[in-house]
Amino acid sequence: MENILELKNITKRFPGVVANDNISLDIKAGEIHALVGENGSGKSTLMNILYGLYNADEGEIYLRGEKTRITEPKQAIDHGIGMVFQHFMLVEPLTVFENVILGSEPQKRGFIDFKGAEREVARLSKEYGLKVETKSRVEDISVGQQQRLEILKALYRKAEILILDEPTAVLTPQETDELFQVMRNLKEQGTTIIFISHKIREVMEISDRVSVLRRGKLVGTKNTSATSRPELAEMMVGREVLLEVEKEKAQPGEKIFSVSDLEVRDQRGTKRVKGVSLEIHSGEILGIAGVEGNGQQEMVEAITGLLRTEKGKIYLDGKELQNLGAMQVKKKRIGYIPEDRHKRGLILDFNVADNMILGFHTEPPFVQRFFIRNEKAIKENAEKLVEEYDVRPPNIQQQVSTFSGGNQQKIIAAREFSRKPRFLICSQPTRGLDIGSIEFIHSQIIDQRDKGAGILLVSAELDEILSLSDRIAVMYEGRIVGEMPIEEADEKKLGSLMLGGEAGEDKGGDEVEAGTK
Amino acid sequence: MKLEQSSLTSREIITPIISVILALLVGAVFILIVGENPIEAYWVLFSNSLIGVSSIAATLQRATPLIFTGLAVAFAFRCGLFNIGAEGQLYVGAMAAVIVGVSLSGIPKVIHLPMAIIAGMLAGGLWASIPGLLKAKLGVHEVINTIMMNFIAYFLTDYLVTGPFHGGRWTPETARVFPTAELSRLFPPTRLNTGIFIAIAAIILVYFILWRTRFGYEIRAVGFNPTAAEYGGISVSRNMVMAMVFSGALASLAGVEQILGVHGRFIQRFSPDLGFMGIAVALLGKNHPVGVFFAAVLFGALRTGAAAMDRLTDVPRELVVIIQALIIMFVAAEELTRRLIQRRRRA
Numbered sequence: 001m002e003n004i005l006e007l008k009n010i011t012k013r014f015p016g017v018v019a020n021d022n023i024s025l026d027i028k029a030g031e032i033h034a035l036v037g038e039n040g041s042g043k044s045t046l047m048n049i050l051y052g053l054y055n056a057d058e059g060e061i062y063l064r065g066e067k068t069r070i071t072e073p074k075q076a077i078d079h080g081i082g083m084v085f086q087h088f089m090l091v092e093p094l095t096v097f098e099n100v101i102l103g104s105e106p107q108k109r110g111f112i113d114f115k116g117a118e119r120e121v122a123r124l125s126k127e128y129g130l131k132v133e134t135k136s137r138v139e140d141i142s143v144g145q146q147q148r149l150e151i152l153k154a155l156y157r158k159a160e161i162l163i164l165d166e167p168t169a170v171l172t173p174q175e176t177d178e179l180f181q182v183m184r185n186l187k188e189q190g191t192t193i194i195f196i197s198h199k200i201r202e203v204m205e206i207s208d209r210v211s212v213l214r215r216g217k218l219v220g221t222k223n224t225s226a227t228s229r230p231e232l233a234e235m236m237v238g239r240e241v242l243l244e245v246e247k248e249k250a251q252p253g254e255k256i257f258s259v260s261d262l263e264v265r266d267q268r269g270t271k272r273v274k275g276v277s278l279e280i281h282s283g284e285i286l287g288i289a290g291v292e293g294n295g296q297q298e299m300v301e302a303i304t305g306l307l308r309t310e311k312g313k314i315y316l317d318g319k320e321l322q323n324l325g326a327m328q329v330k331k332k333r334i335g336y337i338p339e340d341r342h343k344r345g346l347i348l349d350f351n352v353a354d355n356m357i358l359g360f361h362t363e364p365p366f367v368q369r370f371f372i373r374n375e376k377a378i379k380e381n382a383e384k385l386v387e388e389y390d391v392r393p394p395n396i397q398q399q400v401s402t403f404s405g406g407n408q409q410k411i412i413a414a415r416e417f418s419r420k421p422r423f424l425i426c427s428q429p430t431r432g433l434d435i436g437s438i439e440f441i442h443s444q445i446i447d448q449r450d451k452g453a454g455i456l457l458v459s460a461e462l463d464e465i466l467s468l469s470d471r472i473a474v475m476y477e478g479r480i481v482g483e484m485p486i487e488e489a490d491e492k493k494l495g496s497l498m499l500g501g502e503a504g505e506d507k508g509g510d511e512v513e514a515g516t517k
Numbered sequence: 518m519k520l521e522q523s524s525l526t527s528r529e530i531i532t533p534i535i536s537v538i539l540a541l542l543v544g545a546v547f548i549l550i551v552g553e554n555p556i557e558a559y560w561v562l563f564s565n566s567l568i569g570v571s572s573i574a575a576t577l578q579r580a581t582p583l584i585f586t587g588l589a590v591a592f593a594f595r596c597g598l599f600n601i602g603a604e605g606q607l608y609v610g611a612m613a614a615v616i617v618g619v620s621l622s623g624i625p626k627v628i629h630l631p632m633a634i635i636a637g638m639l640a641g642g643l644w645a646s647i648p649g650l651l652k653a654k655l656g657v658h659e660v661i662n663t664i665m666m667n668f669i670a671y672f673l674t675d676y677l678v679t680g681p682f683h684g685g686r687w688t689p690e691t692a693r694v695f696p697t698a699e700l701s702r703l704f705p706p707t708r709l710n711t712g713i714f715i716a717i718a719a720i721i722l723v724y725f726i727l728w729r730t731r732f733g734y735e736i737r738a739v740g741f742n743p744t745a746a747e748y749g750g751i752s753v754s755r756n757m758v759m760a761m762v763f764s765g766a767l768a769s770l771a772g773v774e775q776i777l778g779v780h781g782r783f784i785q786r787f788s789p790d791l792g793f794m795g796i797a798v799a800l801l802g803k804n805h806p807v808g809v810f811f812a813a814v815l816f817g818a819l820r821t822g823a824a825a826m827d828r829l830t831d832v833p834r835e836l837v838v839i840i841q842a843l844i845i846m847f848v849a850a851e852e853l854t855r856r857l858i859q860r861r862r863r864a
Contacts, residue, residue, distance in 0.1 A: 348742065
């Protein structure tokens with residue numbers, strides 16, 4: 001196969017960092033080429049250069065053998081390059097086909113040719129197997145459909161090279177399967193696809209070749225069939241990585257935590273948790289699987305005292321816990337890694353030391369007589385935790401906003417784990433982290449389990465649920481719709497439960513998704 | 518590297534200084550338009566406000582109420598609240614202090630003066646707690662509330678000074694407070710009084726509270742990120758109310774100082790916008806107690822020197838108002854000074 005696209009010696013510098021360092025990359029016509037790397041490795045920068053959003057400081061782009069200058073997205077589109085961003089660029093109140101034609105409306109005597117446009121969109125949708133209801137408003141369709149719409153938009157503009165930027169990040173397992181089917185259809189019809197991802201499993205499944213970036217440099221390009229997951233992981237991280245979480249079988253002890261018939265409304269007054277009952281023993285991890293927005297967050301916030309419990313009981317060691325308030329819950333040795341570390345978990349403008357006492361700042365030794373802070377104790381606490389949890393850079397005076405996501409999460413973990421929690425809630429504990437940090441956080445969670453803590457793990461990542469949990473419960477529309485020991489769980493079974501189906505029953509994605517909205 | 522610290526970063530110090538220099542440069546253009554020599558005019562302005570005991574005393578006297586209102590605005594701001602109501606709070610505080618000052622007689626100064634001051638602080642704090650409560654419990658924006666509360670304070674004190682507590686003959690003012698409730702003058706004939714010591718104590722206290730106590734930690738946590746503060750078990754609403762109470766008490770001290778140390782009585786609408794100037798002082802001082810001190814002294818010096826400049830040159834005293842406005846503009850346009858610093862680094 002000939003090369004449809006060649007990037008030669010691309011270099012892009014931002015103040016203080018070389019985002020792309022002399023990258024050369026060939027893309028063959030009609031292949032699915034995966035571009036993988038950790039956060040900040042430069043894959044998005046490289047694609048943004050190709051799409052004309054950034055201009056490279058050095059280097060050349062050859063399209064179909066000809067040297068091409070792309071300085072703005074319009075030129076990229078004219079050259080048959082389409083890009084689907086992680087965050088969709090859609091006008092929500094408009095219909096699907098209006099969104100497709102937006103910016104390149106077909107005209108007929110000075111008016112927009114809506115009829116013709118609709119026919120064209122429907123034709124494309126059928127040809128490539130992109131199921132989208134063309135007359136629906138964007139705000140009413142599922143995320144999976146919105147993504148297909150974005151792909152349609154690119155195809156409508158005659159894209160021959162399609163860049164998909166982390167397309168699976170927002171999808172359920174079923175939707176991911178459907179996307180892969182679409183990608184295979186597109187490939188059959190001759191479209192070249194560049195697939196950006198940091199999920200190695202997906203790359204192995206769908207791509208023909210894979211290029212790995214690390215710290216702005218191209219580590220190498222491999223034929224997917226000739227490489228392996230461990231090899232790719234090592235190329236990404238630069239050292240050997242444990243892909244599977246190493247853990248012993250759980251040794252559950254006595255029941256320490258339970259909720260019964262929990263009902264919670266969110267801040268707008270909508271009932272989001274509709275009668276959940278759970279039990280957690282010491283030394284075990286209960287994983288809550290589910291598509292985000294099915295009440296997991298509200299359940300967790302009710303347990304941690306941030307949201308009011310409307311009905312039902314929460315027990316820790318037999319004592320009721322509901323509606324005690326966040327401070328009292330903390331004092332009961334309940335650790336909590338919140339879903340959104342910037343909004344909930346950290347005060348980004350505070351330094352490390354002050355963040356390390358958040359929630360414990362009212363307790364000795366951090367505060368002494370007359371509510372005066374004990375600066376020495378605060379400093380010693382931070383220094384100890386920074387070393388123990390390998391926070392980098394190890395500067396406790398530095399503002400937390402300047403740390404990487406992985407190190408920010410380490411700060412939270414250090415704070416929450418340091419008080420020897422009896423019960424621990426980890427909500428999306430590795431969201432947005434790179435492989436190295438994920439490995440670290442996972443081993444810390446297992447460590448807490450082995451020390452006897454009961455752990456409630458909430459994650460949208462099925463891989464994470466499956467590799468950490470000892471038992472798994474699936475949450476759907478505010479209810480627990482299934483629970484099983486890890487030995488009986490598999491991706492298919494969980495995926496179907498997550499979409500409201502029965503375990504084992506395979507349901508198509510679309511109709512059910514509408515229900516989750 | 519960015520440090521969140523109780524001390525100001527070098528950039529937080531440089532930006533205001535550059536802003537002041539730029540403002541003086543632009544002010545020089547106006548002096549040229551008037552037909553005077555800028556260097557000479559500025560010499561007159563600053564030599565008459567910063568050289569010699571009486572000049573410095575006069576400058577500090579003008580700075581004293583600005584320190585209080587500046588601290589008030591800065592304190593609330595550290596909790597994420599924009600207190601535009603310092604003006605109203607200082608009127609209410611001044612009135613409460615005067616009522617204690619004129620009503621009680623025959624008690625020693627060590628009791629009477631603190632009573633008057635505390636009465637003022639309580640009144641100001643209570644006054645500010647109303648917008649604080651409205652914000653914390655009902656989510657009503659404090660900017661709107663504090664502004665509205667200003668008007669209530671004006672007319673409430675208008676009524677009190679012309680009605681129940683009217684003590685002047687033809688003028689809308691109260692009777693003179695008893696000497697036992699007065700702040701003593703330090704360098705007569707300047708009106709600098711012991712209020713300056715209270716101001717310096719307030720600077721130290723505010724610094725200590727914000728960075729060395731649990732209360733200050735919570736205030737700053739709420740100011741930076743209320744949802745994370747909530748996660749940390751900190752009551753956002755209680756801290757908001759408390760921050761407003763402290764802010765109001767600080768603001769009221771400006772009124773108390775003016776009444777017990779300068780005028781000796783409550784005069785209707787005595788304040789030359791001291792409360793609003795506090796916003797400028799806090800802005801220039803980067804909401805830091807030490808910054809507030811220097812900003813207040815600068816504004817005090819400009820006001821003090823303006824009279825001499827008006828007298829000795831053809832430059833009208835209103836020039837300093839222009840300079841003050843320019844300083845605020847340049848401080849607010851932080852991006853501009855940032856670029857200037859960067860260009861100099863590159864060159």
